[in-house]
Amino acid sequence: MPDPSPAEHAPSREPYLPPATQPVRAVVWTIHLVVPLLGLWLLLARPHLDIEWHDNLSHFWLILVVAGVNVVLGWLISQASARRGDARLLLVSLVFLSSAGFFLLHGLATPGLLHPKGTVGFDLSQPVGLMIASVFAFISALPLGNRAATAVLRSQAALRTGLGVVLVAWGVASLIPGLTPLSETTPPGGVGLGGLSLIGVALYAASAAMMFRLHRRRPAAVLISLITAYALLAEAMIAGMSHYNWHLSWWEWHLLLTLAFLFVAYSAYLQFRREGATAGLFDGVALAATVRRIREEYEEALEELVGHLRRRTESGVPVATRLAGRFRLTEGQAAVLDRAGAALAAERDLSERLGALVDVGRRTRVGLPEPDLLATALDRVRQAYGDVRLSLMRDGHLIPYGPHDPQPGHDVRALAEGAVIAEDGRVVHPLTVKGRLAGALSVPVGVTAQDEALAATLAGQMSISLENARLYQELDTLFRQYMSPAVARSLLADPGQAALGGKLVEVTALFADLRGFTTFSERVSPGEIVEMLNRYHTAAVPCILGNDGTIVQFVGDALLALFNAPVRQGDHAAKAVQAALEMQEASAEVSRQVVAEQAAGLLADVEWPTFRVGVNTGMALVGNIGSPEFRGFNAMGDAVNVAARLQALAEPGTVVIGQATRDQIGPAKVVSLGDLSLKGKEQTVHAYRLITLG
Numbered sequence: 001m002p003d004p005s006p007a008e009h010a011p012s013r014e015p016y017l018p019p020a021t022q023p024v025r026a027v028v029w030t031i032h033l034v035v036p037l038l039g040l041w042l043l044l045a046r047p048h049l050d051i052e053w054h055d056n057l058s059h060f061w062l063i064l065v066v067a068g069v070n071v072v073l074g075w076l077i078s079q080a081s082a083r084r085g086d087a088r089l090l091l092v093s094l095v096f097l098s099s100a101g102f103f104l105l106h107g108l109a110t111p112g113l114l115h116p117k118g119t120v121g122f123d124l125s126q127p128v129g130l131m132i133a134s135v136f137a138f139i140s141a142l143p144l145g146n147r148a149a150t151a152v153l154r155s156q157a158a159l160r161t162g163l164g165v166v167l168v169a170w171g172v173a174s175l176i177p178g179l180t181p182l183s184e185t186t187p188p189g190g191v192g193l194g195g196l197s198l199i200g201v202a203l204y205a206a207s208a209a210m211m212f213r214l215h216r217r218r219p220a221a222v223l224i225s226l227i228t229a230y231a232l233l234a235e236a237m238i239a240g241m242s243h244y245n246w247h248l249s250w251w252e253w254h255l256l257l258t259l260a261f262l263f264v265a266y267s268a269y270l271q272f273r274r275e276g277a278t279a280g281l282f283d284g285v286a287l288a289a290t291v292r293r294i295r296e297e298y299e300e301a302l303e304e305l306v307g308h309l310r311r312r313t314e315s316g317v318p319v320a321t322r323l324a325g326r327f328r329l330t331e332g333q334a335a336v337l338d339r340a341g342a343a344l345a346a347e348r349d350l351s352e353r354l355g356a357l358v359d360v361g362r363r364t365r366v367g368l369p370e371p372d373l374l375a376t377a378l379d380r381v382r383q384a385y386g387d388v389r390l391s392l393m394r395d396g397h398l399i400p401y402g403p404h405d406p407q408p409g410h411d412v413r414a415l416a417e418g419a420v421i422a423e424d425g426r427v428v429h430p431l432t433v434k435g436r437l438a439g440a441l442s443v444p445v446g447v448t449a450q451d452e453a454l455a456a457t458l459a460g461q462m463s464i465s466l467e468n469a470r471l472y473q474e475l476d477t478l479f480r481q482y483m484s485p486a487v488a489r490s491l492l493a494d495p496g497q498a499a500l501g502g503k504l505v506e507v508t509a510l511f512a513d514l515r516g517f518t519t520f521s522e523r524v525s526p527g528e529i530v531e532m533l534n535r536y537h538t539a540a541v542p543c544i545l546g547n548d549g550t551i552v553q554f555v556g557d558a559l560l561a562l563f564n565a566p567v568r569q570g571d572h573a574a575k576a577v578q579a580a581l582e583m584q585e586a587s588a589e590v591s592r593q594v595v596a597e598q599a600a601g602l603l604a605d606v607e608w609p610t611f612r613v614g615v616n617t618g619m620a621l622v623g624n625i626g627s628p629e630f631r632g633f634n635a636m637g638d639a640v641n642v643a644a645r646l647q648a649l650a651e652p653g654t655v656v657i658g659q660a661t662r663d664q665i666g667p668a669k670v671v672s673l674g675d676l677s678l679k680g681k682e683q684t685v686h687a688y689r690l691i692t693l694g
Contacts, residue, residue, distance in 0.1 A: 102129020121174020
């Protein structure tokens with residue numbers, strides 16, 4: 001199964017210590033490890049220096065103290081393993097417990113205590129204990145995956161029980177006189193594991209190397225102490241191979257064992273003094289998956305604290321205190337957590353308020369109606385600012401915008417003069433449109449130190465949004481009376497298109513007028529003429545605007561519309577002829593309605609005129625003509641003139657198009673009218689009567 005903990009395998013590109021100091025510390029650490037080996041070599045090479053010092057009582061108490069320290073360390077790491085559910089911590093605890101157990105048995109076998117002389121068990125107990133511990137150390141240093149870690153944790157009872165059985169059996173076998181060969185007197189040359197000790201040395205060395213790689217990726221003081229301990233235990237096994245009992249070389253491996261365990265104990269003590277608790281002393285040794293889980297737990301705790309602080313929930317026990325009990329934090333750590341949570345909560349509140357300001361500004365865009373703008377903006381700012389209340393001016397009074405908001409009692413005159421009104425935990429800012437009071441915004445304050453400044457900024461942004469929404473509404477209403485919504489939006493987004501001047505642009509011009517208008521006008525009253533024009537134009541104008549056309553002008557019964565100006569359109573010819581066909585359909589529907597109304601006696605029995613349409617494509621000078629104060633959009637050129645001439649030749653109810661338009665509209669059903677001589681044109685124009693598109 002692939003190792004699910006890539007963090008323990010990923011190569012480390014950066015050293016743990018800064019480049020300037022890492023070599024120095026590495027040299028110092030190496031000296032500490034090399035000196036004992038040099039001392040051992042010196043004692044063995046100069047036997048006269050390897051003097052004998054036989055003190056049974058000192059030996060026993062040294063063993064007892066060191067074994068006690070070891071047991072405490074093993075118990076603490078075992079507790080950390082149970083608390084974190086971590087297999088590596090379990091194995092490291094077994095390293096200390098196994099070495100402590102056999103070290104204690106070595107002390108109990110001290111000559112003169114239970115046996116008058118040294119025994120085989122006295123010589124072998126510590127090498128055997130170190131060998132067993134080396135196996136646990138090696139496995140603990142491996143990058144255990146989920147499956148292996150789970151298997152180790154499932155076997156923890158068996159491992160502890162097995163270790164206990166081995167210790168008890170060894171103690172019985174080595175401490176009861178005459179029971180087994182272990183309780184017999186040590187032979188003159190001493191007893192040891194011989195070459196097997198080198199296996200333990202190799203396992204400790206490999207364990208230290210793997211732990212050092214882990215330390216480079218995830219620096220921790222406890223890892224350094226454990227690496228040093230493993231290295232010292234390896235040296236102790238080397239020193240113990242000499243078998244010169246009670247000589248300085250023999251005492252050296254006792255000293256190495258003592259230093260190894262005391263080094264870890266001292267490191268844990270320093271970390272305890274720094275953190276004030278034992279809960280996380282050995283977290284740096286844990287597997288990567290455990291470390292990630294610990295981080296997630298602390299992040300969850302901090303998020304919980306921040307959530308409570310932001311909601312300002314009240315309870316009998318402070319939130320930080322409850323979390324301290326949950327994570328076994330000291331009073332000082334809980335205080336730090338409380339301050340960190342408060343700072344993070346304030347930062348989150350500030351970030352959300354700034355984010356709301358950005359969102360409100362983003363919502364202030366062309367085409368968004370005022371009710372939609374205010375509803376979405378209020379919903380967003382209330383998520384960040386709390387109970388924000390909006391009032392709008394109506395008939396000289398401030399009226400709540402929301403149906404559930406309380407009736408405001410603000411001083412309208414003071415707000416109109418630009419005053420900011422402070423209330424109980426709130427500030428009220430005026431909203432202005434074109435310099436006049438348009439409403440009031442009431443914002444709660446007191447959560448962060450920047451609340452009042454943020455409230456002023458929010459009020460300014462809401463004023464801009466409200467003014468823009470109303471301005472866009474006015475412009476939209478104005479523009480939609482003359483051009484399609486798409487054209488209106490484009491002009492609002494790019495006002496430069498409405499600047500004075502002209503450009504030579506290919507356009508499709510649509511010219512339409514009512515055939516029979518003069519005769520109709522002679523036979524009816526002026527009021528009936530107006531009614532007739534309005535009915536036809538009411539039917540025709542949506543056809544043009546719906547196809548993104550721009551109505552340039554109405555001249556009596558005629559109208560001129562342009563496509564591809566002022567906004568560019570790739571399929572302007574097709575849109576123009578589609579608008580023309582729809583106009584004729586709409587006009588025919590008006591004629592049918594008129595006939596029905598005349599039959600019912602609702603209208604005078606006078607024949608109404610009928611639309612005829614000409615469409616032509618070509619180059620024209622298009623632009624805004626007039627002055628900065630008053631201007632008009634128009635098009636001039638042969639293409640527009642030809643459209644007017646084609647319209648004049650068209651039969652009532654038909655659409656006539658020029659050759660250039662026919663070439664651009666694709667498949668269509670047309671009837672050729674041949675080459676036509678048009679007024680004002682020297683060359684003929686080939687024209688078609690358009691039946692349908694497609």
